[in-house]
Amino acid sequence: MMRSKAFLLGGAFALATANAFGASMPEDTNSRPNVLMLAIDDLNSWVGAMNGHPSTKTPNIDGLALQATTFTNAHAPAPLCGPSRASIMTGLLPSTTGIYGHVKDNDIRSANMTAAQSTFLSEYFKQHGYYTAAVGKIFHHGIADGSFDVFGGRNGQFGPYAPERFKWTKKGTNTDWGAYPEKDEMMPDYDSAKWLVEQLQRKHDKPFFIAGGFLRPHVPWTVPQKWFDMHPIDNIELPPYLPNDLDDVPEIAKRISTFEMMPTTDWAIESGEWKNIVQAYLASISFVDHYVGQVLDALEASEYADNTIVVLWGDHGYDVGEKNRFAKMALWETSTKTTLIIKTPESSSKAVSNQPVSLVDMYPTLVKMAGLPENPLNEGHDITPLITNPNADWEHVALTTFGPNNHAVKNERFRYIRYEDGSEELYDHSTDPNEWNNLASNPFYSDVKDRLKAKLPKQNAKWSPVSQYKSNEYFKALTEKAAAGE
Template sequence: MVSRRQFLMGTAGLAAVGALSQMDFLKALQQKYPNVLMLIVDDLNDWVGAMNGHPNAKTPNIDRLAQQGTLFTNAHASAPLCGPSRASIMTGLAPSTTGIYGHIHDDDIRKASDKTAHSVFLSEYFRKHGYYTAAVGKVFHEDVPEGSFDDFGGRVPLFGPYPEKNFKWDQPKTSTDWGPFPERDDQMPDYDSAHWMADKLAEKHDKPFFMACGFLRPHVPWHVPQKWFDMHPIEEIQVPAYLADDLRDVPEIARVITDHPMMPTTQWAIDKGEYRNIVQAYSASVSFVDSCVGIVLDALENSEYADNTAVVLWGDHGYHIGEKDKFAKMTLWERATRTPLIIKPPKSHGSQVSNKPVSLLDLYPTLVKMCGLPANPNNEGRDLTPLLHDPDGNWNHAVVTTYGANNHAVKTERYRYIRYEDGSEELYDHQNDANEWRNVAADPAYADIKLALVNHLPTENAVWSPKSQYRGNEYFAQKTLEAGAGEGN
């Protein structure tokens, strides 16, 4: 068996291996250290079949993966926005540590603060330990930081293709729109990304690999070919539970920082008869991206790497599809923070489900541990491998999601506690209120629960990074999100 020292030497040190031939060395290397395939889906909430998030969900390929590994039903993003969520995953650092609360250019991540200056991205950590690394599509927020992968297949700018004129919604600072377009799957960037990754999996690799494939849908615009809309007949569409005065009992700051006028409101969609059309379009977009996931999974299963590759699928955060009067992310409520997470270890032979609260921040240390690499001491997430062995095991942890400096949500198995920068609060008991319609923060019966949840709030709240495209708090979303959300909404 190859030693740790020999592994770190990589292929350049083969002459020092001794009796092992190069072929024997590489074979032993690949057997000892598993490959990693990471599948990333943009703006995916729990509308997948395996999570029973919505009755119209049709996601046979994601469901197939869930049947082969561990499905985490209570997984949450570090931030309810693409840029800071992905920066957190790839650095292994929380937004409250780095000050990356808004979008940031990928090459500026290490310039964001003292805490990120010496960070090693997840892909770089694997390459540092002898892995070949490759990526395509949306992995970080834009492209990828220079040198963070050995090979990068690129990503298309923005989130097209776009029709000459929007079908339903034509407001500045957002890509939001819905309707069938274009005609064929091969006109979609995600289709190209899936096939690029499939080609990579068909290649001969002489050392373990870490690969990441980032898909754009179901990020807006909800444009996919007609056949995916046909999979979800409009007469069968069910809209989510909706309460018109849902925000009656939330603090003022909650209403202000989650007011995104560039996107439609649910009441507008109801009045215009578009609610079911939007649900259909989002569902169609999810089914389309599921087919792209299937292309990559098929390629892996037909490759020589099928039995020695860990597969991980995650969404970068959730998305409101009408709940709380919005079609958006960028909130601290359940719909915007919760997202699918599936981890399939190498040689996994069955499905299991964990309802324990976990964070996407936990991915970095978990993948490192699964692959037998030394821990990165700078990681702030938790190793999830104990839950891979025992999904119902002892897990006395909570998950924190951050949206702007000193605005946090704490999620446990039963409760969601939100504390805003001005000290105002929300508390939801999911056992009795799964829709988060009743804020019980002021109810004396929950006083002890609230005190316990407060202990999970971050003790460090970094100032906004000067490299962030959105800066400052002062109800930041009212001004900076309206002025600068653009294609990154």
């Protein structure tokens, strides 16, 4: 677990930390802070620091949070890996690039004219004198060619895969759960952590931007038995579920969030598998937490401990039984909310902000913290004011998009969803944190809807033909129309 070191006010480190809060910075790039970015695939808010699930065990991520700012109201720009990561790395919204589905890493800048002008986050740091290195899943597949100086590779899929499926055999998904393989050394995340540790043990002659993309808890939820043993099945608490939850949502909400290849909660209850799935998801989180801890320990033991920004994020939320589903790919809270923790070099105490932020905000925030000039194309918001003061006044919202003109707007209290056919959902989290009561038709909340509606994106780019998603009929039709140039 990462432990705090004394803060030394002097020399280059003082210059770097002063710049992170807006002071002027000399041209010498060696005075700038390093960046360590850790991306965790399909990690929702189920970490201890987020109070996301009572049975979770994440001592290393929680240890980082004790010295950092945890954003408890952080949301993905899209509830799907490909468009979310494209948005994070370009600093552009899906509604701007037309990347609403998955996209090959090297095709991102081919999406449309605005995407073609983008500079990837890592490239921006490289252009300003940083050494950039990555391993694992940073973009959707790995990295875009040339976006980092060095790439340590990525296992092509999400294995290792058991010789036969344990529980779930439907095609079109890696979803499965069970104890496999025998040893951690057989998992790609083991190799990624080792590679990151080696990078942090190296002598760097200029500031670095190092990114590590961990695969678990992406499906299959398979990790060695010892991680399951940390979560005895008798102690597992199930997340909240209301059988008739979706009775008051528009038909289009069901169309965009139903994926026949995924389990439903009703099935999991009938088959007696729900606790086993929750156990497997928690085991996968505990597994990845351990290897995140190895990287954080390596940073703490290195000469860079006192001059490195650490940012840890999941790429979107994930339903683990809520909303009758085990999936991402929806505009409800459990599919959009994720983990975001940012540690400044000088921070040694815990801070928590409940203001709404988006993962697209990371690009301008890291640029500001490193003292680099603003990238004028960035559509996210610099959230350093919330790092300085977690309860600062904040006018912005978190916006999530899933297909053209389908958006969720989240502020500190409400979630407003508007679909391309004009239908709506509205939830008051002060009284309904599970989003069981759709208030959109209640005239009492018309002013709330109007305020949130004003935050919707002003443009909705056409679905780009380089982006595709065919996992249900709704998105398959959109993908095929885009490919046909319609």
